[in-house]
Amino acid sequence: MRRTSRLIRVAVGVASLALAATACGGTSSEGDDGGGDDKGLAIAYDVGGKGDQSFNDAAYRGLEQAKKEFGYTTADIEPTDGETDADKEQRLSSLAKQGYNPVIGVGFAYGTAMKAVAAKYPDTTFGIVDSVVEGKNVASLVFAENEASYLAGVTAAKATKTNTVGFVGGVNVPLIHKFQAGYEQGVKDTNPKVKVISQYLTQTAEEGGFASPDKGKAAAEGQIEKKADVVYAAAGLSGQGVIEAAAKAKIWAIGVDSDQYEQEALAKYKDSILTSALKDIDGAVYALAKSVEDGKPLTGTHTFDLKSDGVGLSDSNPKFAEIPGAKEAVEKAKAGIVDGSIKVATE
Template identity: 45%
Template sequence: MRRSLKLAAVVLSGSLGIASLAACGAKSTDNNTSSGASSGASSVKVGMAYDIGGRGDQSFNDSAARGLDQAKDQLGVQVTEAEAKTGEAEADKEARLKSLVSAGYNPVIAVGFVYQAAVEKVAKENPNVKFAIIDSASDTQPSNVTSLTFSEQEGSYLAGVAAASKSKAKHIGFIGGVQSELIKKFEAGYKAGAKSVDPNIVVETTYLTTPPDFSGFNDPGKGKEAAQGQLDKGADVIYSAAGSSGNGSIEAVASKGKWAIGVDSDQATQPALSKYKANILTSMVKNVNVAVFDYIKAYKDGNPLTGVKNFDLKAEGVSLAQTGGFLKDIQPKIDAATQAITSGATKIPTTPEN
């Protein structure tokens, strides 16, 4: 049976004391083997620093957590997890990463673009430690940092095709958690996909916060309010790319009997959202778990991934969930759009058109 222990109760190697790492919200998972895992504990110790919302957000962080769990179960690696806090300072992110390094974790995986500056700084200070950052890439990051990125605009394009095809009002919505370059990729693809079906369709757009306020990824109340506003304007399909804030959006949309589109994980299958599954048209799944597992496996095998590793539609890095079977009647449109993207015939914008 798998057990989770606060690091305050675990003996750690390295120069950092237990109390310091526990103060950063970290917890360690003991190493048991399961089918496919080698016998005995691996010497590889993987540290994961979550974005706000953490494990249990039913979305982005949970997808990363599934990859970590798979690596633990199948590869036998030791793991620990560190949680972020809403409204924290840049120094807090740096301290979290330094704590993992000092406790002997290598590689260290940072979940989310908000870690970019912290990862660059801590990686430069620790050239013998490998780092991965999800959803961000920089020309200035050191060689011991690997970027795990996704073609969110491609999956979102398919979500737009689905939304426009299902909308009876010819009026749909997009809710972004934080107005950032990353989330604009979701918006751009969604709008382009919708307009490929109906050039005259109306697309409402709402962002919950702007940097440096990243609470838009962890405020279901704001997501619910934004969705209610779009519903009041006539939207009957709403796509939210907003982390756990999107949970509130889904609730609002379902209460009105309209269609919601989830993000990152197949949200119709998430425990906290399953009661709304009859109104979740699909989810734009970002297979962060695949990227996390592939990165850890490559490191354990002695062939670490380097530079920027992008997971696009062709590589099944993004996809549309089929739970509920609500796409069956429009599947030919989805398939045609998929073929056009993977063949290179259709290029998807990464910035929204005005």
């Protein structure tokens, strides 16, 4: 479900863009030419990296859209295991020093590093996804994950036959609390009789909560043993394990960030992916790059919510329409959130 055009209007009417990037360690570099002044967008991935079919891959789609439209080289860099803030700072600095503009850190883990690097390169526009970093040349791209998760909760409450549903969070951090809070509220507002089993895989990202499908699978299996027949994962790459467990048990999974029903790597599980809570990360990445091309770089905090189509719920799986009352309940909930009559918790 694409929402780029509306998202860009929200992102202050950004209009055209020129991005490029070259390779360095762990980087893929593509384009018509790799040098000169034709340098633009570079992204540095969060844990889990490219291929997570979720958070990082959404950012990559934004990069691909920019590359296609503007015809320049792009770069995307993988994280390393056990890396420190100093490693992230070095990565961002290297991209800025080479002349890439903008440079985007995909994930809140880049917060400390970005604050330091942005101050050193005032002529480069930086972007960070899922965190707020103060700086004259920094755009903080944040999302109302709780709102999309509320819609996922409404759907789960309508789909369950056991009156038990699950939530698997990758890491026990405030960002993922937003997913949990919205989901639980959506479930309870729809059917107070439904029980929500919530679990976090790890306390820190370093323990692999966003990058361990095996952990996600084990957590989902535990919830399924407790009669959960719908499981929602906000766990990055680990969510693939949750989806696998759901498919094996022939229950519903709810994906996250990207429309996981449409992800090729998850094709063998797609019939079990009822819907996905979406974040238009690709639209936000593209919007920032476009603003730089226009010579009017976005800075400050930009929140992408349900009202602006910055978050939403997918309906790609035809079986979604077969859940009694789900579509109507989701549309009613969406209208309530947009008009302010439904206030969605963040914690």
